[in-house]
Amino acid sequence: MTHLFCFGLGYSAHVLGRQLTARGWRVSGTARTRESARALSEAGFDALVFDGLAPGAGIGDALRSATHVLVSVPPDADGDPAIRHYGRDLETSAAVKWIGYLSTAGVYGDRGGAWVDETTPANPSSQRSRWRLAAENAWRGLGRRSGKRTQIFRLAGIYGPGRNAIERLREGSAQRVVKPGQVFNRIHVDDIARALAAAIAGRGAHEIYNVADDEPAPPQDIIAYAAELLHMPPPPEVAFDAARLTDMAKSFYAENKRVSNALLRCELGVGLKFPSYREGLQAILAAGR
Numbered sequence: 001m002t003h004l005f006c007f008g009l010g011y012s013a014h015v016l017g018r019q020l021t022a023r024g025w026r027v028s029g030t031a032r033t034r035e036s037a038r039a040l041s042e043a044g045f046d047a048l049v050f051d052g053l054a055p056g057a058g059i060g061d062a063l064r065s066a067t068h069v070l071v072s073v074p075p076d077a078d079g080d081p082a083i084r085h086y087g088r089d090l091e092t093s094a095a096v097k098w099i100g101y102l103s104t105a106g107v108y109g110d111r112g113g114a115w116v117d118e119t120t121p122a123n124p125s126s127q128r129s130r131w132r133l134a135a136e137n138a139w140r141g142l143g144r145r146s147g148k149r150t151q152i153f154r155l156a157g158i159y160g161p162g163r164n165a166i167e168r169l170r171e172g173s174a175q176r177v178v179k180p181g182q183v184f185n186r187i188h189v190d191d192i193a194r195a196l197a198a199a200i201a202g203r204g205a206h207e208i209y210n211v212a213d214d215e216p217a218p219p220q221d222i223i224a225y226a227a228e229l230l231h232m233p234p235p236p237e238v239a240f241d242a243a244r245l246t247d248m249a250k251s252f253y254a255e256n257k258r259v260s261n262a263l264l265r266c267e268l269g270v271g272l273k274f275p276s277y278r279e280g281l282q283a284i285l286a287a288g289r
Helices: 011-020 034-042 057-067 081-092 128-145 166-170 189-200 219-229 247-253 260-265 275-288
Strands: 003-007 026-031 044-047 068-071 098-104 147-153 157-159 176-178 185-186 207-210 237-239
Touching: 003 011, 003 057, 003 081, 011 026, 011 189, 026 034, 026 057, 026 176, 034 044, 044 057, 057 081, 068 081, 068 157, 081 128, 098 128, 098 189, 128 147, 147 166, 147 189, 157 189, 166 219, 176 219, 189 207, 207 260, 219 275
Parallel strands: 003 026, 003 068, 026 044, 068 098, 098 147, 147 207, 157 185, 176 237
Antiparallel strands: none
C-alpha cells in the first residue's frame, strides 16, 4: 500500500491527506500535542505526537512503511527537527521513494516588487526565512546523498476554508492596510494539494517549485473584494505606519515581490483551480466556509 507520512499534518497536509485517503492511500503524520493528535485520529488519520524536541513514540515504525514523506514542520535555530531526529532513518529507508518539503517564498527576501522565479538567488531577510533556506538545503542534500526524489515547494501566502479575508471580515478583525506599491501572491490550500499530488505522481524534473497564484495583488484589494462579495462596506483604509499589526504581519510587509508560477504550470503541469484571490474567495463563500 502506498503510504504518505507527514511531519506536521496541519492545514495544507490535511487537505492532501483527505484526497489521498479517498484514493486508497494510508496517510499518517504528526501533531505537536496529544489533543491535536486525537483530533487527527478522529478525522481518520494515523496520528502520532512529535514536538520537535525529541523523537516521538511510534514514528520510527510508521516511517518503515512510508513510501512518501511530506515535511511541513517549521525549522528552528538548530535546523529542521524532522531531519534532526529522523534524517538517518529516511536516508537509509528502502521504502521511501519521494520526500517533499514545504518552504516559503520568503526565502527570496525583499525584491522591491520585482518578479522572482526558481532561478532567482535566495536572499532571505528574516531569521525565519533564513532557517527555512537552511532546511531546504539540508533536505536537498539528503535527497542527493540517498538518491531519493526530493522536491522543495516555496509557498506563497496560504488561504482557504477557515483562513481567509471573508472570515476576518465576519469576525471584525480585517484591516485594509495600505502600503504604496506593496503586493503579495497567495495560494489556495486546494492548489497546494494539487501541486503536491502532481509531484507525488512523478511529474516534474526540478528540485524547487514556486507554488503561487497568477496575480500578485495589493493586500487591501483582497479585503475590498471580500467585502464586495459579502455586500458590506469595506473597512476604511489604514496607512501601514498606523496599522495595528503583529510583529509577524509587519515582517510580511517588509518584503515586496511578485512570485512567478510558470515552472509550476508549464513543467509540473499544474493547472490552478483558483488562479487569483477572486476565484478562491468566490468558492469559499459559495461553500459557506
